[in-house]
Amino acid sequence: MSENEIFLEIQKILNEIAETKGVALPTLEADSDLLGGQFPIDSLDLASLVTDLEQLTKNDPFRAGFVNFRTAGELARLYAK
Amino acid sequence: MKKDSSMSEITDMKITADDHNPLVLRGECVVTRSEIYHQAMEQADRYTREHISRVMVCSDDPVKLLSTIKGCVTAGIDLWVAHTSLSSSVRTEIATHHGIELMIGDEEKRIESDQTIDRANPVGRIHTMTSGTSGKPKIAEHSLSSLLSRIMPTKMTRSHHGGMWLLTYQATGFAGLQVILTATLSGGQIVVPEQRTPIGFYKAATAHSVTQISGTPTFWRAFLMVVEPETLKLRQVTLGGEVVDQGTLDRLREAFPSARITHIYASTEAGVVFTVHDGQEGFPISFLQEDVPGVKLRVRDGRLQVKSPSAMRAYATIKRQPFTEDGWLDTQDRCEVRGERGFILGREDAVINVAGSKVYPLEIERFLLQLPSIREARAYGVPNPIAGMIVGADVVLDPQIVPAPTKRDIITTCQQNLASYQVPRLLTVVDSIDIQASGKKG
Incomplete structure (x- = not known):
C-alpha cells in the first residue's frame, strides 16, 4: 500500500474511534500531531491504530524495536512499503 | 467403626467379584465390575510375585485405569498416571526419574530396576499430572483417600446414585479420574464416547441415555451448539476445569431446566475444593468463613489459598512447593470479593x-x-x-x-x-x- 492509501486508512480508523466516542474528528493533515491533544484519541487508541495498520499492511515497522513518530504522515510512511 | 467401614469401602472401590453390573460402556462394548475386579486381582498378584513397587499407567481406557488403580491399591504399591498426550520421551524420563518398574499402556513394558532409587515403603500413593502443555508436567502426589475424599459413598447425593456418566474429560487428568471414580463409587456407569468431538459426545450420550455430564465450560458451549437438549434426560450438569461465566450457566439452565447445575473449583494440586449449586457464577463468600465441609479457604495477597483433605501432599519432584509457611496451598489463582460473592479471575501468570x-x-x-x-x-x-x-x-x-x-x-x-x-x-x-x-x- 502507498503512503497515501495508508494515510486514508488512518483517517478512516480515527474516524471510527471518534464515532464510538460520540465526537467529531477534526480534519487530519499529514503533519497532525496524533497525541497532540486536538484529536480525541489516547495512547490505547493509538496502540489499537498501530495494530490495525499492521493487520492491514502485513508490515510491522516496530519489529526491531520502537521507532519514533509524532504525526499521521510519519506513521503512514512507516507502514508504506 | 464408621471410619473403618468407609476406609474399606474406599479400597474396595465398589468393584467386587460377584458384581456383574456393567461399569464401562463404549459403543457396543460393555465391561462389568466383576471383569475389572479380576483384571485388578491378576495385576495385584503379579506386583507381589515380581516384587514390583512402582507402576505407571498411560491409557485413556477407564477399564485399564480402574483395574490398575485397584490393583495397585490392593497390592499397596505406588502408581503414576500419565497422559497419553505426553511424548514418549517425556514419559520415559519421568519413569526413569521415579524408578518405575512397569509401564502399562497399549502394551506392558517391564523396566530394569535402577537399584540406586529408594523404593522403601510403598504406601499406595497415586500420582497425577498437570497437562504439561508448557513442557514437563508437574506431578502431584495423592492417596486414593485424598482423591476420593469428596466422593465418599456416604456423601453421595441421591441424584448421583446409579447415574450414567459421560466421560468428556481426558481420562488420565484429575477431572477425568474424578468422574471415573465418582461413577464407580456411586454405583453408576461410565460412557466412553467413540469420538471425542461435540457430535461424538452427543451420539454417546443419546445412545446410552446418559444422566450425568461433567465437562469444562468450553466443552459445554461447544456441546450446546450441536445438541437438541430435550433428547437428553440430564439429572446432573457439572462444570469444572475452567472458571465458568454467568452467560454459560444461564444457557445451560435454559437448555436443561430440571438438571442440577454444579460448578466445581478443583485442580490437580488442590483436589476438589468446593462446589457451587445455585446457578450463579463465583462462589458465596460464606465459603471464606469455613462453610465448606473439611475445607478452609482464604484470600491472601489477592490469591486463593486452601487447606483441604483432598489437596496433594506435595509435588513429587519439584523443590519449590506451592505451600505457605503456615501450611496453606497457594492456588496461584487471583480471587476477588465483590459484594456477597467471590470470583476467580484466573492464574496470576495469565x-x-x-x-x-x-x-x-x-x-x-x-x-x-x-x-x-x-x-x-x-x-x-x-x-x-x-x-x-x-x-x-x-x-x-x-x-x-x-x-x-x-x-x-x-x-x-x-x-x-x-x-x-x-x-x-x-x-x-x-x-x-x-x-x-x-x-x-x-
Whole structure:
C-alpha cells in the first residue's frame, strides 16, 4: 500500500474511534500531531491504530524495536512499503 | 467403626467379584465390575510375585485405569498416571526419574530396576499430572483417600446414585479420574464416547441415555451448539476445569431446566475444593468463613489459598512447593470479593499487562460470553509497540443471530462496558476455537 492509501486508512480508523466516542474528528493533515491533544484519541487508541495498520499492511515497522513518530504522515510512511 | 467401614469401602472401590453390573460402556462394548475386579486381582498378584513397587499407567481406557488403580491399591504399591498426550520421551524420563518398574499402556513394558532409587515403603500413593502443555508436567502426589475424599459413598447425593456418566474429560487428568471414580463409587456407569468431538459426545450420550455430564465450560458451549437438549434426560450438569461465566450457566439452565447445575473449583494440586449449586457464577463468600465441609479457604495477597483433605501432599519432584509457611496451598489463582460473592479471575501468570494495567483474560471472556451473539470467546495478549501488550480476542458468533454483529459493533459494546485497557483492540471472528486434550481452551 502507498503512503497515501495508508494515510486514508488512518483517517478512516480515527474516524471510527471518534464515532464510538460520540465526537467529531477534526480534519487530519499529514503533519497532525496524533497525541497532540486536538484529536480525541489516547495512547490505547493509538496502540489499537498501530495494530490495525499492521493487520492491514502485513508490515510491522516496530519489529526491531520502537521507532519514533509524532504525526499521521510519519506513521503512514512507516507502514508504506 | 464408621471410619473403618468407609476406609474399606474406599479400597474396595465398589468393584467386587460377584458384581456383574456393567461399569464401562463404549459403543457396543460393555465391561462389568466383576471383569475389572479380576483384571485388578491378576495385576495385584503379579506386583507381589515380581516384587514390583512402582507402576505407571498411560491409557485413556477407564477399564485399564480402574483395574490398575485397584490393583495397585490392593497390592499397596505406588502408581503414576500419565497422559497419553505426553511424548514418549517425556514419559520415559519421568519413569526413569521415579524408578518405575512397569509401564502399562497399549502394551506392558517391564523396566530394569535402577537399584540406586529408594523404593522403601510403598504406601499406595497415586500420582497425577498437570497437562504439561508448557513442557514437563508437574506431578502431584495423592492417596486414593485424598482423591476420593469428596466422593465418599456416604456423601453421595441421591441424584448421583446409579447415574450414567459421560466421560468428556481426558481420562488420565484429575477431572477425568474424578468422574471415573465418582461413577464407580456411586454405583453408576461410565460412557466412553467413540469420538471425542461435540457430535461424538452427543451420539454417546443419546445412545446410552446418559444422566450425568461433567465437562469444562468450553466443552459445554461447544456441546450446546450441536445438541437438541430435550433428547437428553440430564439429572446432573457439572462444570469444572475452567472458571465458568454467568452467560454459560444461564444457557445451560435454559437448555436443561430440571438438571442440577454444579460448578466445581478443583485442580490437580488442590483436589476438589468446593462446589457451587445455585446457578450463579463465583462462589458465596460464606465459603471464606469455613462453610465448606473439611475445607478452609482464604484470600491472601489477592490469591486463593486452601487447606483441604483432598489437596496433594506435595509435588513429587519439584523443590519449590506451592505451600505457605503456615501450611496453606497457594492456588496461584487471583480471587476477588465483590459484594456477597467471590470470583476467580484466573492464574496470576495469565495476566496481560496493558500499558501498566493488569487484564485477566477470563474477565474479558466472561464479558464477551454474556453477549447474546457470542457463543465462544478466547482472550489473549498481543504484543504492541505503544502499550506493551493489548488485548486480542477470538470469538465464535451464534449463527442464529441475524444480522450478525460486525466487529465494530462488538468492540463498541466492549468500549461502553469495559475499562479502556480491557477492550479487545484486535478482534477476530473465527469458526471455532481449539480445545486441548484437557477440554480447556487452547
